[in-house]
Amino acid sequence: MGKVYLVGAGPGAPDLLTLRAAEILKRAELVFHDALVHPQTLELAVHARKILVGKRSGRHSTAQSFINKRLVDAARKHAVVVRLKGGDPMLFGRAQEEIDGLRKAGIDFEIVPGVTAATAAAAELGVSLTRRGIARHVVFVTPRAAEGERENDWAASVLAADTAVIYMGAGLAEELGAELIGRGKSPTTPIALVEGATLPEKRAFHGTLADLSKLARKAGDGPAVVLVGEVLRAALAEPVLAEKIESILKRA
Ligand SMILES: C[S@@+](CC[C@H](N)C(=O)[O-])C[C@H]1O[C@@H](n2cnc3c(N)ncnc32)[C@H](O)[C@@H]1O
Numbered sequence: 107m108g109k110v111y112l113v114g115a116g117p118g119a120p121d122l123l124t125l126r127a128a129e130i131l132k133r134a135e136l137v138f139h140d141a142l143v144h145p146q147t148l149e150l151a152v153h154a155r156k157i158l159v160g161k162r163s164g165r166h167s168t169a170q171s172f173i174n175k176r177l178v179d180a181a182r183k184h185a186v187v188v189r190l191k192g193g194d195p196m197l198f199g200r201a202q203e204e205i206d207g208l209r210k211a212g213i214d215f216e217i218v219p220g221v222t223a224a225t226a227a228a229a230e231l232g233v234s235l236t237r238r239g240i241a242r243h244v245v246f247v248t249p250r251a252a253e254g255e256r257e258n259d260w261a262a263s264v265l266a267a268d269t270a271v272i273y274m275g276a277g278l279a280e281e282l283g284a285e286l287i288g289r290g291k292s293p294t295t296p297i298a299l300v301e302g303a304t305l306p307e308k309r310a311f312h313g314t315l316a317d318l319s320k321l322a323r324k325a326g327d328g329p330a331v332v333l334v335g336e337v338l339r340a341a342l343a344e345p346v347l348a349e350k351i352e353s354i355l356k357r358a
Pocket of ligand 1: 273
């Protein structure tokens with residue numbers, strides 16, 4: 107009986123992988139990976155067969171229950187099986203369903219964390235998600251519910267948070283902005299949209315909540331997070347952020 111490693115590949119740049127993840131990839135016999143994983147990261151798995159199993163919203167992806175089953179079957183035949191996910195596996199990565207399936211089947215597993223999109227975006231901007239006297243409360247949230255999943259009040263979380271990072275929300279920008287403003291969030295709340303954080307094609311836009319759909323239209327169709335909160339206003343008051351965003355845009 108083999109072991110399954112749920113490994114975080116990080117937000118994009120291949121050198122943001124942990125040493126532990128790299129070492130496991132070298133030993134892997136089979137790698138099931140997401141669509142967003144960088145080709146250079148996959149190349150580390152020199153002995154492995156690589157199988158793409160998902161997932162960009164709106165495009166074809168393998169059903170989650172099928173992935174869960176494939177992991178169990180693979181661990182019955184191979185010593186080292188890797189499930190390689192973008193960012194950190196434990197955030198918006200459906201890791202729990204895979205963990206539950208492995209536990210139920212009695213398969214040994216281990217989680218290897220990765221750099222998540224929220225902290226990668228904060229790093230790109232040079233803006234801390236927390237800041238003394240301004241933000242001590244950060245929320246990672248998505249408005250997207252999977253098929254059959256109960257709706258949750260994502261907007262309440264954004265309203266309550268000092269800083270919010272919205273995953274998988276750029277495509278819904280118009281609805282997000284309208285919902286948040288309709289629920290009482292000030293239209294002048296500073297926001298930033300960071301697309302493709304850590305990748306050469308990265309882009310960043312900033313403005314206010316009222317501009318959200320405008321900013322989202324400027325972005326491409328790469329993975330993007332939306333940051334909302336006063337930490338951005340404080341940072342924008344410093345010319346450094348504006349300069350930083352401009353330089354990201356120039357590089358794009
Ligand atoms: C299915 S979720 C997976 C999140 C991942 N587990 C993580 O920890 O970052 C995919 C979403 O993460 C965000 N994302 C992933 N990579 C990103 C990047 N390089 N820049 C900005 N956002 C990114 C986008 O919101 C994208 O739609």
